[in-house]
Structures are given as structure tokens and as C-alpha cells.
Amino acid sequence: MSLDILIFGAHADDAEIGMAGTIAKHTAAGLKVGVCDLTRAEMSSNGTVERRTEEAEQASRVLGLSCRTNLGLPDRGLYITPEQVQAVTAEIRRHAPRIVFAPYWEDRHPDHIMCSKLVQEAVFNAKLRNYMPDMPAVQVKATYFYFINDIGPTDLIVDITEHYEQKEASLRCYRSQFEQGEGIVSTPLNQGYIERVRARDSLLGQRSLISFAEGFATKTPYVVTQFGV
Numbered sequence: 001m002s003l004d005i006l007i008f009g010a011h012a013d014d015a016e017i018g019m020a021g022t023i024a025k026h027t028a029a030g031l032k033v034g035v036c037d038l039t040r041a042e043m044s045s046n047g048t049v050e051r052r053t054e055e056a057e058q059a060s061r062v063l064g065l066s067c068r069t070n071l072g073l074p075d076r077g078l079y080i081t082p083e084q085v086q087a088v089t090a091e092i093r094r095h096a097p098r099i100v101f102a103p104y105w106e107d108r109h110p111d112h113i114m115c116s117k118l119v120q121e122a123v124f125n126a127k128l129r130n131y132m133p134d135m136p137a138v139q140v141k142a143t144y145f146y147f148i149n150d151i152g153p154t155d156l157i158v159d160i161t162e163h164y165e166q167k168e169a170s171l172r173c174y175r176s177q178f179e180q181g182e183g184i185v186s187t188p189l190n191q192g193y194i195e196r197v198r199a200r201d202s203l204l205g206q207r208s209l210i211s212f213a214e215g216f217a218t219k220t221p222y223v224v225t226q227f228g229v
């Protein structure tokens, strides 16, 4: 399926934490948006792979995603290897998105950093005609980086105020990660994490008098067609 926007995360819930509001805003505008999770998060302290798969499907419905895929790469085993770069490149070529999103290149979780690197390698390779020549080359127009656990230097913000309820509804689908209870291991995710994401998104909008915003970084200059519009 061809997509306008393809977002990569290491684990289901990464894309929602960083940019569910932006996703909802774009699907509401009629754009085709897909998420590709690189792993099944089998190393996660809470929840089973099956439960997380169901939760990801629910969150995808809340956000109106056109597709959600999982490459089944090893959790805590993401590295720049030819096979893993090929798997991510093939996903880009299958969907031929104009815009790709990856996790920001610094984060407390090493898998998020590796996901960021793998996607950058794959975006580069996707346009090379002689690399995996069985699939047509794809030139991605722009790559942006979203924040999961940390906030880095923010180059762009998107006003997601009107879609904030949808963002929180998508996060609440991941009950195995964000809820506490008997037999649940305490992690940063189930100690007020959704509230902290809300506080971050509020703070990101503060200087622009926007109630809630999601921030993004870019490594290439952002092209402005005309100032003041």
C-alpha cells in the first residue's frame, strides 16, 4: 500500500508517545499514514507479545492508520547489519512514502537510538537503484525525528490541541505498559508516564501559546515557501 507518511518505532507505543497527535491530525486531513514497529517488544517487562499486538491494533484504529506492520526484528538486538537495513529499506520501498519519521537520535533506550540509525541508513539506500534491484527505488522527500523519552532541540512543532484526546486514547490502549496492578513490574512507563507526556506536550507549545504541541527535529533545512503564511 502506498502511504503519504511512514513512521518507524522500535516498539509499538513509541510512535504514539512521540507523535500520536500529529498522526491523528494527518489522518483526519485524509492523508494515508502507516506505522512500522521494528520489534515485537519481547523483552518488555510487562505484557505478552500477543497482548501488545492487540493493543497496537486498537491504538491504530483510534488514530485512523492505513496500515501497521511489524518487522519482527529482535528486541534489544537492533544493530546496523546488512539484513536489518535491508528489512527497513524494503518496508520503505513497499509503501513509497513522501515523508518518513524516526525516533530522535538520542534517547535513554538504546533500541530507540538504533531504530533512528537504521531508518536513516534505509532512507538513503531506498533511493539506490542498484541496491536490492528487485524492488523499485524510492526517494523519500524528508525525514523528521520525534521524541520518545527525552526532549532534544526542537526544530518544528505541530499544534495538536484538537487531537489531544485522541492521543491520550491511543496511549491508553497500551494498558500492559502504562497501568499498574498486581504482578506488574514497576517501570518508568507505569509511574505517571501519560501525565508526563501531557506535561511535555503542554510545555512544547508554551512559547507559541499553543495548548499542546509535538516537537520534531530535522537534520536538513526545513524549506519555507513563503514567510508570514
Ligand SMILES: [Zn+2]
Pocket: 010, 011, 013, 014, 109, 112, 148
Ligand atoms: Zn520503545
